[in-house]
Amino acid sequence: MDSTDLIAIKLQGMEEPVFMSVMGRLGTCYGVSMYEGLDGLVDFDMVANADRKDGPSIYDTMMDQSCITWYAGDRDEVPEAQKKVIRELGLKFRGKGQWQYFLSFEKGYTPFTLDAREAGILTEAFKGLFMAVRAIKEKLISVDFEQGEILWRFYNTETREWNMFAGPLPPCEREYPEIELEDQELRQKLKEQRQTNQERAIELAYLQTEVRDQEYDRPLCPRVLIVMDWKRDMILNMDLMRPEDYEIDVILNFFIP
Known part of the structure; x- marks a missing residue:
């Protein structure tokens, strides 16, 4: 399986499925990522298409997504808090690429250790993933991933059994914010601004640094709004933006103080 070949699992008690991506076919990064719901699927599509011409960088898309990932990596990649848990559980990992750890990605934050809710969902999703992968491996079900199919697995409440079938990927398209000035007072203030022949370039990017703030329960990966004079x-x-800041408001605040 390729990392773009998805398995959708409809867990009991959840309205939307989780989408599982298995990484490692290219031999560079081994792991499994879980994306929750259709919003998560949109994030997956964004990451899968990162680094294309005129598109966002891989780093920006990684920081702008929400997902939960299990990794098999090196010792120095494991967060200190998880090393402590590994020792307390008496687990032992040896060698490069053999250390197992988990990261929760949330938009605007540095990847962090899972909380109880996330750990519970991932545990149930892994149970379904193992059964789905085994069915593919044993050729119990055929999925044409190259033609856009994915494997669906869901619990039938009437028969009380898990069912699997090959089906299409739900439509997913990332919606980017647009500036629509409906506030008449704001529109008037903008009209009153002195006109110039200057050209402005605006960039929103994630800083490649971690910021700890007592107001938040996890470290931030802040975004920065950069405004440039294109000609000069x-x-x-x-x-510097906070996680709850809305891009459009920050941009308008620059042009309309």
Whole structure:
């Protein structure tokens, strides 16, 4: 299986399925990522298409997604908190690529250790994933991943059995915010701004650093709004954003103080 070949699992008690991506076919990164619901599927599509021409970087898409990932990596990649848990459980990992750890990705935050809710969902999803992969391996079910099919697994409440079938991937398209000025007072203020022939370039990017703030229960990976004078190749303004900040509001606040 390739990392773009998805398995959708409809867990009991959840309205939307989780989408599982198995990584490692290329031999560079081994793990399994779980994306929750259709919003998660949109995030997966964004990451899968990262680094294309004129698109966001892989780093920005990784920080702008929400998912839970199990990794098999090296010792120095394991968070210290999880090393402590490994020791307490008496587990032993040896060698490169043999250390197992888990990371929770949430938009605007640095990847962090899973909480109880996330650990519970991932545990149930892994149970379904093992059964789904075994069915594919033993040729009990055929899925044409190359033609856009994915494997669906769901619990039938009437028969009280798990069912699997090959089916299409749900439509997913990331919606990007658009500026629509409906506030008449705001529109008037914008009209009153002095006109110039300057060209502005605006960039939103994640800083490659971790910030700890007592107001948040996990470390931040802050975004920064950069405004440049395109003709003079000069930075005019930089604003550090908080996770709850809305991009459009931050941009408008620059043009309409």
